[in-house]
Amino acid sequence: MSELDFLLNRKKSTPPTPGSIEKKEEVMTEKEEREESRQNEYAEKGKEGREESVQKEEKRVENAGNAEESRVKALREEGREESKGSSSSVEELMSSFLDKDPKIGVWSYPAFMVLQYLYNTKPGFKMSRIAKEALEMGLRQLYPELFKIAEKVYREKAEK
Numbered sequence: 001m002s003e004l005d006f007l008l009n010r011k012k013s014t015p016p017t018p019g020s021i022e023k024k025e026e027v028m029t030e031k032e033e034r035e036e037s038r039q040n041e042y043a044e045k046g047k048e049g050r051e052e053s054v055q056k057e058e059k060r061v062e063n064a065g066n067a068e069e070s071r072v073k074a075l076r077e078e079g080r081e082e083s084k085g086s087s088s089s090v091e092e093l094m095s096s097f098l099d100k101d102p103k104i105g106v107w108s109y110p111a112f113m114v115l116q117y118l119y120n121t122k123p124g125f126k127m128s129r130i131a132k133e134a135l136e137m138g139l140r141q142l143y144p145e146l147f148k149i150a151e152k153v154y155r156e157k158a159e160k
Helices: 003-013 018-083 087-099 109-121 127-142 144-159
Strands: none
Touching (some): 087 144, 109 127
């Protein structure tokens, strides 16, 4: 038997003494006291921190709104430039997507919160339908020519 095995077996087989049990209890109470004081500190800082984080979030949303407007303008210009390309190549590319599953994922807390609110407050609210309609409306406004081509390609497939 190696020394390590000997030491491990000895520790397992040695019964705890009353002094060691009391020591463990003291250590546990000290840990609990530290944890409680830490939680109190977090609670005090939390109130101040929440106010700061709300202010930061408001600034972020405000900046995001300005950035969103400039992004929309840039996307509209991009869409105009792209639509000048040959529509047959665009149709070919889009038709290759028809075999794929048309599901997409979007990561947006404001949209998520609005949809969740409506889902929880309006009986019969269909989150997926509204998200689809909003996305299609936005794409129709940003890329009108591309959206018309996509609708045409989809209709042609549906007719077949």
